[in-house]
Amino acid sequence: DSRSLSKSEEILHHLQNIVDFGKHVMKQFFGENYVHHGEIIQLPLDFVRQLCLKIQPERPECRCDKDMDTLSGYAMCLPNLTRLQTFRFAEHRPILCIEIKPKCGFIPFSSHVSQEIKHKVCRYCMHQHLKVANGKWKRPSKYCPLDLFSGNKQRMHFALKSLLQEAQNNLKIFKNGELIYGCKDDQDCVSDWNELARHLKPFFFPSNGLVSGPHCTRTIVKELIHVITMALLSSTDTCRAGHMKTVPLSQGRSYCEASAFNKELVRNGKHKLESSGLPRGCVLYKTLQAQMLDMLDIEGLYPLYSRVEQYLEEFPEERSTLQIDGPYNEAFYEKLLDLSLEDDGTVAFALTKVQQYRIAMTAKDCSIMIALSPCLQDECSEQRPVVLTSKSRFTFSVSVLDLDLKPYESIPHQYKLDGEIVNYYLKNVQAKEDPVMSNLFKENEDCTLVLHKV
Ligand SMILES: O=P(O)(O)O[C@@H]1[C@@H](OP(=O)(O)O)[C@H](OP(=O)(O)O)[C@H](O)[C@H](OP(=O)(O)O)[C@H]1OP(=O)(O)O
Ligand SMILES: Nc1ncnc2c1ncn2[C@@H]1O[C@H](COP(=O)(O)OP(=O)(O)OP(=O)(O)O)[C@@H](O)[C@H]1O
Numbered sequence: 148d149s150r151s152l153s154k155s156e157e158i159l160h161h162l163q164n165i166v167d168f169g170k171h172v173m174k175q176f177f178g179e180n181y182v183h184h185g186e187i188i189q190l191p192l193d194f195v196r197q198l199c200l201k202i203q204p205e206r207p208e209c210r211c212d213k214d215m216d217t218l219s220g221y222a223m224c225l226p227n228l229t230r231l232q233t234f235r236f237a238e239h240r241p242i243l244c245i246e247i248k249p250k251c252g253f254i255p256f257s258s259h260v261s262q263e264i265k266h267k268v269c270r271y272c273m274h275q276h277l278k279v280a281n282g283k284w285k286r287p288s289k290y291c292p293l294d295l296f297s298g299n300k301q302r303m304h305f306a307l308k309s310l311l312q313e314a315q316n317n318l319k320i321f322k323n324g325e326l327i328y329g330c331k332d333d334q335d336c337v338s339d340w341n342e343l344a345r346h347l348k349p350f351f352f353p354s355n356g357l358v359s360g361p362h363c364t365r366t367i368v369k370e371l372i373h374v375i376t377m378a379l380l381s382s383t384d385t386c387r388a389g390h391m392k393t394v395p396l397s398q399g400r401s402y403c404e405a406s407a408f409n410k411e412l413v414r415n416g417k418h419k420l421e422s423s424g425l426p427r428g429c430v431l432y433k434t435l436q437a438q439m440l441d442m443l444d445i446e447g448l449y450p451l452y453s454r455v456e457q458y459l460e461e462f463p464e465e466r467s468t469l470q471i472d473g474p475y476n477e478a479f480y481e482k483l484l485d486l487s488l489e490d491d492g493t494v495a496f497a498l499t500k501v502q503q504y505r506i507a508m509t510a511k512d513c514s515i516m517i518a519l520s521p522c523l524q525d526e527c528s529e530q531r532p533v534v535l536t537s538k539s540r541f542t543f544s545v546s547v548l549d550l551d552l553k554p555y556e557s558i559p560h561q562y563k564l565d566g567e568i569v570n571y572y573l574k575n576v577q578a579k580e581d582p583v584m585s586n587l588f589k590e591n592e593d594c595t596l597v598l599h600k601v
Contacts (some may be wrong), residue, residue: 162223166186167184167474169182172479172552177434180544180545187221187222199215229356229516232544240523246319247318252296253399257444262569269403269406273569277572290313291309293401294406309372312338314330351536370537371484379430384541438510440510441511442578443500445558449499451490455516515546516546520543
């Protein structure tokens with residue numbers, strides 16, 4: 148009927164927006180090779196219905212509030228990113244793929260931040276405590292995104308090792324497209340390093356020269372961390388927004404006080420954490436630059452969102468002219484390049500900041516896929532990126548996944564969640580970790596009471 152027809156059109160429009168966003172916006176920020184925008188295809192409805200039934204039992208429970216669309220027949224076709232994207236020749240080879248969801252790699256530098264702690268401890272590390280308290284994860288992770296994004300090999304090594312210890316939803320490993328390490332759903336996490344090493348041994352020690360046992364496991368994990376680090380730091384792409392610098396590197400703190408790596412250094416009497424900086428073309432640099440489009444922090448952004456909201460309440464028909472829900476075309480991209488922070492009180496200024504924030508949110512929640520395939524020395528030419536380990540060599544490709552633009556409507560949720568994360572941390576973690584602070588906290592509370600009485 149006409150209702151389902153218009154629903155189908157709506158879905159088609161939504162998918163078209165996703166493709167356009169990848170093509171016209173994210174490709175510009177990340178570069179041609181890292182982003183695969185996919186294409187829209189039509190599938191027979193019968194096939195879609197069967198597919199839906201087949202995958203339903205495999206879907207994580209927490210995801211089942213979202214239904215698969217079985218009515219429109221439209222679908223997005225994406226390359227299988229667990230496979231190498233660049234070189235067809237290696238397709239028959241065994242393939243290892245590491246998926247990392249790195250999350251936000253910088254500490255807010257905005258003067259709109261109201262709580263000092265946000266300038267010291269990163270959002271991921273604070274959020275961990277709330278997630279464990281809410282039962283999302285059983286144990287906190289020692290991973291800190293600032294270590295991964297530091298570009299310093301030692302800190303990156305620590306971050307990756309921590310991800311391998313508590314993968315949560317930040318790390319998955321696939322062998323020939325099949326998940327061998329990480330969480331299938333929130334309850335079911337595999338973190339057996341011996342098992343992982345068994346899977347990886349043929350990749351790293353093909354001639355079987357390594358005996359098994361704890362030493363072997365450690366060696367293999369080390370080699371794995373090495374190849375991931377090299378792939379993350381490799382510059383395999385250039386892009387239009389490459390010249391765009393969202394923030395001078397000197398702004399903001401380059402380490403997080405809550406990072407276990409940092410704490411260990413402080414315990415050993417060292418107080419300066421090294422951040423070697425990221426090579427400009429590497430995927431981490433690109434991701435961080437896009438994340439840093441959040442220049443005002445949610446606290447500075449929220450009033451601007453309210454300004455846009457107020458305007459839309461008065462002129463709802465303006466929503467499409469303002470391109471809030473697309474089209475994500477060249478004009479949309481051009482507007483994102485205005486990094487000025489001077490608020491002239493206009494809706495245009497507020498809107499630009501809101502859209503930049505949505506891009507940043509997307510980049511804070513995307514995943515990086517590294518696909519690696521063993522290659523022989525004579526196959527490795529200069530055009531193909533290669534990473535060497537002690538006993539093998541790999542050709543690899545790096546892609547970015549899950550680049551759908553975060554909805555405008557999620558901004559109030561972001562604002563609320565930010566407050567919850569910070570308040571939980573201040574009350575339950577910082578106060579307990581630091582008894583002096585804790586006492587100060589109490590004194591302040593007493594003090595407030597006295598003042599109230601007077
Ligand atoms: O807000 P965060 O940082 O908790 O991120 C959410 C993710 O949680 P995480 O912290 O990575 O465990 C969350 O991850 P999970 O679904 O919990 O694995 C989603 O990616 C969510 O995005 P969306 O709302 O589904 O588009 C993410 O929400 P957005 O903030 O990106 O909208
Ligand atoms: N093109 C791809 N190639 C290989 N693996 C993929 C691809 N797309 C997604 N995946 C795998 O599926 C997981 C979920 O992907 P994604 O979050 O994009 O799904 P989704 O359809 O958006 O689900 P939801 O709507 O529940 O968020 C990814 O973390 C990744 O492991």
